[in-house]
Amino acid sequence: MKLTIVSRNPKSTKFPVTLELAGTASTIKTSDVNKALAAKFPKYYPDRQRLTTEDKKVLDLDKTLEEQGINEQSSIYFKDLGAQIGWRTVFMIEYAGPILIHPIFYYLSKFIYGSSFTHSPMQTVTYYMVMAHFFKRELETVFVHRFSHGTMPFRNVFKNSAHYWLLSGANLAFWVYGPWFAQGRAAAVRNDVWIYGSVAVWAWAELSNLITHITLRNLRPPGTRVRAIPYGYGFDLVSCPNYFFEFLAWTVVCFLTTSWSAFLFNIVATGQMYVWAVKKHKNYKKEFKDYPRNRTSMFPFIA
Template identity: 85%
Template structure:
């Protein structure tokens, strides 16, 4: 079957071109077209391609051309997404920032702040909570998460990492581990209910977040893009309980530290997670006609 590949870039000197793929519109899948294009231009490996119809509708890799109204001598539009980087690698870089930054501010506090002082219980607990959170995220990235999209544009790694390296890294660490919260300072005083209550809520939220990630992982067999409706702990009320539990974990850190830097990070992170949750919630309802109607996007009974 002959297919015309046109570029979305009007300045391209490689396109349009005619690609011949073995089979018919009824049997050829979009993935086969991607493979044929990558074979002709190795620079445009499959993850770097976006194949669409003329009206910019992205073609489904697992569907045949006929299912997407592309017939003999039809035209498919190609966009170069640029150099790609694996999502797993992106997450490792993002979460690695706070794991490097917090120990520097905590253990080199005399050098950074120019004075010697003893860390308060609040500072010590916060340090371990932050470190355990991001160690958990790294381990989940390696052993739990299965990605429906394997890569993202390489340049995005800098934008994505800035959120973690600066807001939950430098900004949070500098203001929480400073001498103004050191042992003996009024601002650092926490009674046992305040201190251990915050830690307990944080631990419950982190474990709950892990459980929801495991539920999502078990929905998708290895090496597939299978999608299904998640059920179980957390999913009875919201579509994205993993985001809700993460919000609760960081809220516990906020109330333990009372630092504006923790609240800032939590507000920004929660805002982004809510945007993702709304999008996923809409996709679930669109894709599954029997999707539970009582669920909200992220926050039970509210939104």
């Protein structure tokens, strides 16, 4: 079968190009076209390609050309997505920021703030909560998460990392570990109920978040892009309980520290997670006709 590949870039000198593939439209999948194009132009490895129809509908890698209305008279349109980086690597880089930054502000406070002081119990508890949270995220990235999309454009890693390195890294650490919350300051006073209650709720939220991540992992067999309806703990109420429990964990940090920097990070993070949750919720309902109607996107009974 012969296929014409046209570039979305009008300045391209390499395209259009004709590819010859063994088989017919009923047997050739989009992934086969990816591989054939990569064989002709090694620079455009499969993860770097976006193949679409003329009306910009993205072709499904696992479907045959015939299933998507493609035949020998059709043209497939190609877009170069640029140099790619694996999502697993992206997450590792993002979460490494707070892990590196918080110890600097906590242990080198004398040099950063210009005076010696003793950290209050609130500061110490917050430090260990933040560190535990991001170490958990790193471990989940390595051992739990399975990604439906293998890569993303390399240039985006800087934008994605800024959220964690700046907001939950430098900004949060600077304002929470400063002398204004030091031992003996009125702003740092927390009774035992406040501290231990915060730790208990935070631990429950973090554990719940892990459980939902494991549920999502078990939906997708290794090496596949299989999608299914998640059920179980948290999923009976919302489509994205992992985001909801993440929101609760950071809300605990907000009310434990009472720092505006914690509230700022939580507001920004929750806003982004809500956008993702709404999108996933809509996709679930569109893809699965029997999707439970009682679920909301992220917040139980609300939205």
